[in-house]
Amino acid sequence: MFKQSITVNELPEDVQAELLQLRNMHPSMPLNSHLSWLRGKGYEVSRASLARFFDIKGVALNSEWECRRQLIDAAERRREMCLEMANRVYVGNDPKELIAIAEDFLSWIEETEISHKVPPEASL
Structure with missing residues (x-):
């Protein structure tokens, strides 16, 4: 059972740090893969929230x-x-x-x- 949908900013800080580390290690990884990774940890996050999070953190997103x-x-x-x-x-x-x-x-x-x-x- 997934938790209620939340924004990335509502994730625990250690999960946010892991997410940024994952993005840095795999810069060509699609957003959907990041979302799947978060779901695997029990967090339901929207694609838009994830994109905003990366944008705020200055992480470039490729199509x-x-x-x-x-x-x-x-x-x-x-x-x-x-x-x-x-x-x-x-x-x-x-x-x-x-x-x-x-x-x-x-x-x-x-x-x-x-x-x-x-x-x-x-x-x-």
Whole structure:
């Protein structure tokens, strides 16, 4: 059972601090994920209240479309870097083998990033 809907300013100070820390650690995290995180802690807060809170605290908000674009751009840069690394170590002529090596690099990077992902209770 959720508590009655409140404004973010009515949240306990430690929850507000955690919320700001979560935002700082994951700046591209959509507002809906923050709302889900708060719901997981038993607080029902409106999207508008959350946006006002971040605005008052001077936290820049990106549109969800811009966040997705940034994630896609980052993924593309990561793929390009892996292909460049593969090209440096591969001595053959087969493009398929080169791509396979790049994909292995990418898999390794993604496996090592697990500790930096958004906590499960914060994701949608």
